[in-house]
Amino acid sequence: MISARGVCVRLGASDILHGVDLTVTDGEVVALLGANGSGKSTLVRSLVGVLPLAAGSVELLGSPLGPSVDWERVGYVPQRVSAQSGVPSTAREVVSSGLLHGRRLRLPRGWRTRTDEALELVGLRDRAQDSTSELSGGQQQRVLIARALVRRPDVMILDEPVAGVDQPSQEAFAATMRRLVSQGLTVLVVLHELGELAPLVTRAVVLRHGQVVHDGAPPAASPGTTTRRTSTSTPTTTTRATTRAPPSTSPTPG
């Protein structure tokens, strides 16, 4: 699903990533951990092509980063931004925008059903017609997650999706992930702590100063939490049992 080899990224005058290797295989839920400034956001942004690589290579879904990637199968939720665009917009309008891209400037047939399904997944179906300005920060974050989910992606890359989010939204997010992961969704998620997602996380990759310092079992979960773990740093491919419809076209992210 995701394969990064020797990724180096330079921002301004600083080398931020120094030869990062990362592999995420079908059906895994990989947590990307590390202290503030360790390079987590820089890595995920380079994985989706937002930042250029100074060296190394990235493949998504078996294709080198670029137009040949089937972007419709990739959902990306950037580090927290407001769902408000400055122009008055409803939750449904924001989510439906996830169906548009450079080669598809009109909403496809069935967009409304897909949009409302995505809102349902994040527990906001009843807020579809509300202006995003009426939603809490956590609810706005869920709208942005729904905007990524509306593509029915096979792999989701999320950058701190629950940071600073209210508890009901954290629980709704974890419930959504549980459901989608059980259907075979592959996930790479930047987290500060595993929290509600601990039982889902199969592997943890820890960055320090732009380098991978751990790739293997996630940190121990709190007592009473069941955490599924892998014992190797290069887990084998798992079989996916998804019934989700295949994507039809290949947009660019965002």
Ligand SMILES: Nc1ncnc2c1ncn2[C@@H]1O[C@H](COP(=O)(O)OP(=O)(O)OP(=O)(O)O)[C@@H](O)[C@H]1O
């Ligand atoms: N545009 C930029 N120009 C120069 N340096 C940058 C830029 N953006 C980020 N950095 C630096 O890159 C390093 C890694 O930042 P990054 O945001 O990837 O870390 P992070 O692990 O995601 O941190 P956090 O947990 O705080 O989000 C930091 O030292 C940061 O100051």
